[in-house]
Amino acid sequence: MLLTFAQQLDFSVQEVERLLSLSQQELLVESSIQEQLSRLDVGLLRQTLPTAGAILAERLPPFYHWLKFELGMQRVPDSPDHTTRWVVNFLNRQESLTHLIDLHRSVPSAALEQAIPRLVSLFDSVEEPVIRKEWQRAITILCLVLAGAARNQPSLTTTVS
16 A cells, blocks of 8 residues: 555655654645645546546446455445545535545545555556546545545544454
8 A cells, every 4th residue: 555655646655654644634734635636637537537437337346345345344335326426526626535534434444555556456447648647646645545544543443354
């Protein structure tokens, strides 16, 4: 997971570890997180939502199956619709990072950390490098916020069953 964050966001592993040690409040206002969010090419992401939606529709169900049966997670979405809708709403500034954290509060930190590289890799098949990289960066920065919040809130740090 640390390497995924470092590679996708051009951070050193030490910087990733520092970010993951911040409280949720600190993480949400952290300048490097805000810079990463502001650098996202929201126009490109919006333009390529049909591509991302197709990828999520195809690849999230097996990912959810893996979460449920390999990691033993109890609450797993039954379709990719919720995730796709959330991403669309986030790009349209109708969702917040705080709400994303709240939605994932029940996900054990260990499971979340195991899932991040696999989730980011869902976009590996995108042929156009610019589009692939931008979607992977977007998913990675959202996951970094989730992982940091999960590590630093007692209610999020339960173990995987």
